Amino acid sequence: MVRRVLALTSGRIAAAVLTVIALLALFGPWLAPLDPLATGDNTLAAASGTHWLGTDYLGRDVLSRLLDGSRVSVLGSLEVALTALVAGALPGILSVHWGRVFEWTTLRLADTLVALPFLLFAVAVVALLGNGLTQAMLVTGVLVSPLFYRVARAATLAVARSQYVEAAVVSGASTGWIVRRHVWGKILPPIAVALAQTIGVGFVIVSSLTFLGIGVQPPAPTWGGLLASDLGYLSHRPWAPVAPALLITATVWASNLLADAIRDVSGEAGRVLLDDRGARDGRPDRTDPAPAPAPAGGAR
Amino acid sequence: MTGGPARTADDAGPAGPVLEVSGLDVHYGPRHRRRPALRGVCLSVAPGETVGLIGETGSGKSTLARTVLGLVRASAGSVVVGGEDVTRHGPRQWRALRRRGVVQYVFQDPLRSLDPDLTVEDSLTEPLLLQGVPREEAAERARAFLPRVRLHEELLARLPGELSGGQRQRVAVARALVTGPRLVILDEPVSALDAATRVQILEILKELRASGTALVFISHDLGSVAGVSDRVAVLHQGELVETGTTHDVVNHPRHPYTRLLIGSAPTLYSAPADRAEREALRALLRT
Amino acid sequence: MTTVSEGLLPRRAPGAAPDAPAPPVLSLRDVRIGDRAGDREIVRGVSFELAPGRAVGIVGESGSGKTLTCRAALGILPAHFEVTGGSIEIDGTDIATLNPARWRALRGTTISAVFQDPASYLNPSIRVGAQIAEAVRAKKGLRRREAHRRAVELLRTVRLRDPELVHGSYPHELSGGMLQRVLIAAAIAAGPRILVADEATTALDVTVQAEILDMLAELRERTGLALVVVSHDPAVVARLCDEVLVLREGEVVEQGPTHAVLHDPRHEYTRLLIAEHEQYGLDRFRTTGEDT
Numbered sequence: 008m009v010r011r012v013l014a015l016t017s018g019r020i021a022a023a024v025l026t027v028i029a030l031l032a033l034f035g036p037w038l039a040p041l042d043p044l045a046t047g048d049n050t051l052a053a054a055s056g057t058h059w060l061g062t063d064y065l066g067r068d069v070l071s072r073l074l075d076g077s078r079v080s081v082l083g084s085l086e087v088a089l090t091a092l093v094a095g096a097l098p099g100i101l102s103v104h105w106g107r108v109f110e111w112t113t114l115r116l117a118d119t120l121v122a123l124p125f126l127l128f129a130v131a132v133v134a135l136l137g138n139g140l141t142q143a144m145l146v147t148g149v150l151v152s153p154l155f156y157r158v159a160r161a162a163t164l165a166v167a168r169s170q171y172v173e174a175a176v177v178s179g180a181s182t183g184w185i186v187r188r189h190v191w192g193k194i195l196p197p198i199a200v201a202l203a204q205t206i207g208v209g210f211v212i213v214s215s216l217t218f219l220g221i222g223v224q225p226p227a228p229t230w231g232g233l234l235a236s237d238l239g240y241l242s243h244r245p246w247a248p249v250a251p252a253l254l255i256t257a258t259v260w261a262s263n264l265l266a267d268a269i270r271d272v273s274g275e276a277g278r279v280l281l282d283d284r285g286a287r288d289g290r291p292d293r294t295d296p297a298p299a300p301a302p303a304g305g306a307r
Numbered sequence: 308m309t310g311g312p313a314r315t316a317d318d319a320g321p322a323g324p325v326l327e328v329s330g331l332d333v334h335y336g337p338r339h340r341r342r343p344a345l346r347g348v349c350l351s352v353a354p355g356e357t358v359g360l361i362g363e364t365g366s367g368k369s370t371l372a373r374t375v376l377g378l379v380r381a382s383a384g385s386v387v388v389g390g391e392d393v394t395r396h397g398p399r400q401w402r403a404l405r406r407r408g409v410v411q412y413v414f415q416d417p418l419r420s421l422d423p424d425l426t427v428e429d430s431l432t433e434p435l436l437l438q439g440v441p442r443e444e445a446a447e448r449a450r451a452f453l454p455r456v457r458l459h460e461e462l463l464a465r466l467p468g469e470l471s472g473g474q475r476q477r478v479a480v481a482r483a484l485v486t487g488p489r490l491v492i493l494d495e496p497v498s499a500l501d502a503a504t505r506v507q508i509l510e511i512l513k514e515l516r517a518s519g520t521a522l523v524f525i526s527h528d529l530g531s532v533a534g535v536s537d538r539v540a541v542l543h544q545g546e547l548v549e550t551g552t553t554h555d556v557v558n559h560p561r562h563p564y565t566r567l568l569i570g571s572a573p574t575l576y577s578a579p580a581d582r583a584e585r586e587a588l589r590a591l592l593r594t
Numbered sequence: 595m596t597t598v599s600e601g602l603l604p605r606r607a608p609g610a611a612p613d614a615p616a617p618p619v620l621s622l623r624d625v626r627i628g629d630r631a632g633d634r635e636i637v638r639g640v641s642f643e644l645a646p647g648r649a650v651g652i653v654g655e656s657g658s659g660k661t662l663t664c665r666a667a668l669g670i671l672p673a674h675f676e677v678t679g680g681s682i683e684i685d686g687t688d689i690a691t692l693n694p695a696r697w698r699a700l701r702g703t704t705i706s707a708v709f710q711d712p713a714s715y716l717n718p719s720i721r722v723g724a725q726i727a728e729a730v731r732a733k734k735g736l737r738r739r740e741a742h743r744r745a746v747e748l749l750r751t752v753r754l755r756d757p758e759l760v761h762g763s764y765p766h767e768l769s770g771g772m773l774q775r776v777l778i779a780a781a782i783a784a785g786p787r788i789l790v791a792d793e794a795t796t797a798l799d800v801t802v803q804a805e806i807l808d809m810l811a812e813l814r815e816r817t818g819l820a821l822v823v824v825s826h827d828p829a830v831v832a833r834l835c836d837e838v839l840v841l842r843e844g845e846v847v848e849q850g851p852t853h854a855v856l857h858d859p860r861h862e863y864t865r866l867l868i869a870e871h872e873q874y875g876l877d878r879f880r881t882t883g884e885d886t
Contacts, residue, residue, distance in 0.1 A: 169419060169422075170414045170416065170419045170420040171419070171420055171421055171422040171430075173378070173412075173414075174412065174414065174420055174479075174482070175433060175437075176378070176405075177376050177378075177405060177410070177411065177412045178405060178406070178408070178411070178433060178434035178437050178486075179402050179403075179404075179405030179406030179407075179408075179434075179437045179438070180433075180437055181402060184437070188422075188425075188433070189422055189425075192424050193424065363799035363800075363801055363802070364769070364770070364799055501655040501656070501826070502655065502826070502866055502867050502870055503866060505870065506866070506869075506870050506873075506874075509874055527799040527800055528799075528800040529800070529876065530800070530829075530871075530875045530876040530877075531874070531875065533874070533875065533876050533878070533879055534873055534874030534875055534878050534879075535874060553879065554879060557876060557879040558879065567801055568800065568801060569876065570804070571800045571801045571803065571804030571805075572800050572804075572875070572876045573800065573803070573804075573827055573829030573830050573832075573833065573875075574829055574832075574871065574875065574876050574877050575828065575829050575832050575856050575868060575871050575872075575875075575877055576832070576856070576877065582808050582811065585804060585805075585808060586808070589805070593755075
């Protein structure tokens with residue numbers, strides 16, 4: 008799979024961009040030329056020899072803040088995406104295979120999570136578990152997980168009702184075998200797309216929680232936080248939001264590119280599933296002699 | 308795999324029937340609105356025998372097949388597969404039984420019964436790997452089996468999408484047979500194919516029968532399985548209304564539904580008078 | 595009462611043209627259909643004439659060009675295909691001269707069709723009766739109440755057991771056989787002279803298939819409806835048709851009276867089709883059964 012993704016130009020570009028960002032996240036804090044928290048008199052300065060990207064409203068070096076904030080930002084949004092994946096996709100797959108009780112419970116749970124007001128829930132959990140980035144990201148991940156639950160469940164349902172899965176069952180395959188051999192490859196593409204989306208959403212959520220003082224505490228920099236504070240001084244430094252915005256966009260774009268590449272190489276079944284999701288929005292044409300798409304909806 | 312299950316298979320011996328269904332009732336639907344799908348079905352298949360199971364949509368023929376495969380639970384009666392009473396089997400026992408490869412199934416639509424992302428080799432080795440056969444040996448056995456369904460070795464690396472309909476169905480047949488099952492259930496195995504391939508598959512199945520495997524052909528059309536079946540069993544509204552040798556059933560049908568089936572089967576030389584007879588039979592069945 | 599087909603069976607005219615006095619309602623002369631983009635010819639010369647009350651059958655695999663031939667006669671060829679040669683006349687009018695408005699007037703009232711998958715031709719959210727009434731009103735300009743009455747009458751004509759009940763049902767409440775009858779009812783709503791049945795019974799159980807074929811035969815005798823029956827199974831065609839064309843890869847490999855083609859097939863492919871029935875079908879038991 009990895010080799011096939013890298014055979015595509017888009018796959019290589021995505022991998023390259025994501026590698027650079029991963030390196031930033033790993034080594035960013037050490038690469039920062041100045042103390043990211045040191046304030047100075049030279050506020051809202053333009054780019055110069057000492058401050059390559061200028062300074063912010065407290066005179067802090069923007070480049071250093073970006074580099075220093077990269078680890079928290081990237082790790083934060085990854086944490087959101089992975090939590091959502093584990094809390095959503097896994098029950099989504101198993102809800103099809105593990106009998107009615109599990110199916111019913113997880114479906115109701117997913118509905119409940121969608122209905123919960125996000126901020127209220129975040130505040131409540133932080134009050135219970137204490138404030139911290141990990142707690143905040145866990146909360147966010149759990150709240151985003153219904154997306155993964157639905158996507159995984161819909162994709163698995165379509166595969167589980169297929170004859171080749173039944174043929175495998177008749178040959179004595181266990182649930183684990185079926186998921187590994189027949190289900191996983193087909194639900195990976197839609198899940199990869201959802202994951203890429205979630206990574207993008209993760210940046211925004213990390214920053215919006217910063218506003219509330221949840222997760223990252225204010226002096227510590229994050230990409231989303233930088234973007235938010237720069238937007239407040241748009242009249243003084245109109246070009247300032249470009250740098251953090253560019254980083255966020257590049258990450259999200261590369262994730263989406265990677266998701267597309269994964270979809271393209273994962274065989275016709277994966278493509279059909281994705282096309283199917285798009286096509287179902289349109290109503291079937293009355294005179295169209297083509298057979299109606301197989302019922303694959305996850306919602307009941 | 309442990310040595311345990313293999314012993315039971317030998318105990319059954321080749322002499323007893325590979326399938327014995329007696330007094331089988333199957334119900335569908337929620338508890339307060341249960342509808343019978345099968346009522347008191349008795350059917351037995353001897354080793355190497357070919358039985359045609361005939362019935363229309365909703366007659367229960369697929370339910371019967373699925374019950375034998377353990378995909379549907381019986382509400383009464385018993386099912387004995389290869390000498391083993393499977394009526395009360397739980398999921399674990401079923402899996403053990405299936406992994407021995409005693410019963411296999413061939414679906415009607417070869418396009419959907421093969422995983423589109425798996426190569427022919429992967430599809431063919433799957434049942435063997437599930438039996439616990441090592442990967443190399445499984446690949447070797449799959450390769451060795453191909454000539455029996457008249458497929459070329461170079462197809463092993465292909466995906467189902469790169470094969471013709473006839474080739475796909477031969478792969479599906481090969482997958483069902485590669486474990487050397489004693490009973491194969493085939494659900495309309497040729498109806499989705501063109502004439503030349505249909506004849507070819509039927510030839511392959513005929514050879515198979517000669518090698519001692521029992522076959523159950525499921526079809527809505529008595530005509531399409533008459534030529535390959537030793538015996539036929541006719542299902543009508545969940546009940547077995549007629550069983551007998553194909554010759555007897557075709558020439559001396561007793562139940563009006565069987566008579567209608569025979570009268571309806573597309574034949575090349577039908578007499579116009581059949582029309583009135585069919586009409587009379589339909590009226591009779593309606594009451 | 596003997597059927598028309600029975601009366602025709604002993605005739606062994608080698609040619610295709612029926613010498614019935616009535617002029618043909620549909621005639622195809624050396625029709626060729628090709629790919630619009632390239633040089634690929636998919637149908638290479640199909641000719642037949644269809645007189646009122648007669649039935650012609652086209653036998654062939656999927657991809658043999660039988661469906662394209664029908665679609666050409668109905669003027670509904672897919673966008674990238676076109677008739678590249680020959681002529682098609684419906685009721686004496688060359689279809690090449692028809693404009694869209696005249697085509698609309700012709701379809702339904704003169705030529706009509708039913709296809710394999712009835713469910714996809716009905717709107718799932720409208721009761722079937724209303725859909726038939728719509729066809730009736732569009733073609734005959736009847737008022738709502740008359741259209742309702744006529745729709746029920748049509749459902750009775752196609753031998754649905756409870757026409758009023760079917761009239762008020764949604765497509766998903768009906769079986770495949772019932773849906774196909776509904777479609778036939780809609781197809782004959784405006785009293786066409788030709789009905790094209792393209793694999794119309796293929797997906798149905800044999801008993802239902804026989805019922806529909808019987809109904810079509812009866813319709814043909816009673817109203818003089820001319821039929822074009824398309825199937826992959828020669829037996830289906832044999833039950834209904836006076837004349838058979840066997841199509842293979844776009845070419846007519848055999849053509850003649852049904853009886854002659856079945857008893858004395860000349861082409862290898864026709865022999866294969868017949869051999870399959872005699873070897874594996876019921877025919878084998880019937881013949882050996884009589885012997886013993």
